Amino acid sequence: MPQRNWLRAVLMVSCAAMAGTAQDAPAPEAPKAEAPVPGGPIKVEAHQSRWDYPKEITLTGEQKLHIVKPGDTFWGLSSHYLGNPRAWAQIWDLNKWVKDPHWIYPGDPLIVDGSRVAIGKAEAPDSVAPAADAKENADLAPQEAVDITPDLTAVPARTRSLTTVREELAYSFQDFLQLPYVAPKGAEAAYRDMNAMQIVGTKELTRTYMADGETLYLNGGQNRGLKAGDRFLILKTVQKGLYRADDTERHTSLGDVVQQVGVVRVTVVNPKGAVAVIERSMDAVAVGDHVVPYTEPSNIVLKLRTDVEEPVRIRDMGSVLYARDGRRQGGGGDMIIVDKGSADGLQVGDILLAVRTRSYPVTESRVESKREMEKTNHYLGQVIVVRVNDTTATCRVIRTLSELNPGDIVTR
Numbered sequence: 001m002p003q004r005n006w007l008r009a010v011l012m013v014s015c016a017a018m019a020g021t022a023q024d025a026p027a028p029e030a031p032k033a034e035a036p037v038p039g040g041p042i043k044v045e046a047h048q049s050r051w052d053y054p055k056e057i058t059l060t061g062e063q064k065l066h067i068v069k070p071g072d073t074f075w076g077l078s079s080h081y082l083g084n085p086r087a088w089a090q091i092w093d094l095n096k097w098v099k100d101p102h103w104i105y106p107g108d109p110l111i112v113d114g115s116r117v118a119i120g121k122a123e124a125p126d127s128v129a130p131a132a133d134a135k136e137n138a139d140l141a142p143q144e145a146v147d148i149t150p151d152l153t154a155v156p157a158r159t160r161s162l163t164t165v166r167e168e169l170a171y172s173f174q175d176f177l178q179l180p181y182v183a184p185k186g187a188e189a190a191y192r193d194m195n196a197m198q199i200v201g202t203k204e205l206t207r208t209y210m211a212d213g214e215t216l217y218l219n220g221g222q223n224r225g226l227k228a229g230d231r232f233l234i235l236k237t238v239q240k241g242l243y244r245a246d247d248t249e250r251h252t253s254l255g256d257v258v259q260q261v262g263v264v265r266v267t268v269v270n271p272k273g274a275v276a277v278i279e280r281s282m283d284a285v286a287v288g289d290h291v292v293p294y295t296e297p298s299n300i301v302l303k304l305r306t307d308v309e310e311p312v313r314i315r316d317m318g319s320v321l322y323a324r325d326g327r328r329q330g331g332g333g334d335m336i337i338v339d340k341g342s343a344d345g346l347q348v349g350d351i352l353l354a355v356r357t358r359s360y361p362v363t364e365s366r367v368e369s370k371r372e373m374e375k376t377n378h379y380l381g382q383v384i385v386v387r388v389n390d391t392t393a394t395c396r397v398i399r400t401l402s403e404l405n406p407g408d409i410v411t412r
Helices: 002-024 074-082 085-093 134-138 187-193
Strands: 063-067 109-113 116-118 154-156 169-171 180-183 197-202 215-218 231-239 256-269 274-281 290-293 318-323 335-338 351-361 373-388 393-400 409-411
Touching: 063 074, 074 085, 074 109, 085 109, 169 373, 169 393, 180 187, 180 335, 180 393, 187 256, 215 256, 231 274, 318 409, 335 373, 351 393
Parallel strands: none
Antiparallel strands: 063 109, 116 154, 180 256, 197 215, 197 290, 215 274, 231 256, 231 290, 256 274, 318 335, 335 393, 351 373, 351 409, 373 393
């Protein structure tokens, strides 16, 4: 027994020593992963895009690579990376393969300079010059852009603190693509004056209405001077005859209501026809709709009026004639048409107050016609003029406490 115990002890000590030796020995060195090569090219995944995007990107300095996701815009990316949405042209300047900053597509690679942030004029040193090509780019501003001015200059982040400017737009590209307006001479006369073409068919013959990305046919081609890449604004007639609220007998029409719907881009040009694709639409596109040459819209920064008190002082009174889509009411963000125009001094960018008049009795009488009444008015909201002709104007509702109805008052 003692000998057996002695052997057992020897074996346990030997095993412990072996185990300790194995534990104390350094582990074999694992193979190291190869470090990325500084400045090496980054491959861009193949994706559908209107643009001939770079298939490889090489970053330098503090540049970053952003892969576009659904919903991204230059305006939003500039706000995220530069701290100022109005500095969008700085990002576009690094990615000029994007021929039109209105249109970027999921999967597109965008280079962003991470060493620069946008600042305000008050913070900029006198030696800082305006951003390069700002004036040239101003006419090509994307849907989310506003005027590019010297106070939006970028300087290195290490020298200036970040100042975030998030301006609200009173009118943007999306609003432009759903804008109704009055054609005083009638829609057909307006189409003739604009040398409009018509949508005469669609690739999917069974489709009545079309949306983004779908292919359609136009009744004009080389004979109308079209070229591949040309863009056209889609128009449709939404109401024949628009009358003033007090013209109950409908004696004098102010014209027909035409609505902007979307943008198409020509892809193939034939002698007398063309193939086009819908790039962006805010409403259904149909065969029979018209197209006219597209002009880049301007955006308007929101500047609300503060001279609001009740009862609202009414001057140069006009009234609401029409709400978009023929609705009875128009709320925040909606488009309305009013019966005042350039002949009354209205200009694009004017802010008007929306007012509703109320009557209330001051004497009691069972006979309604014998009651004495008083009138007052209440503030409803504010609208901004975005398009004018001689006798009417299209406005966007930018603030509202209540829906606007036809007959409600607008005033300066």
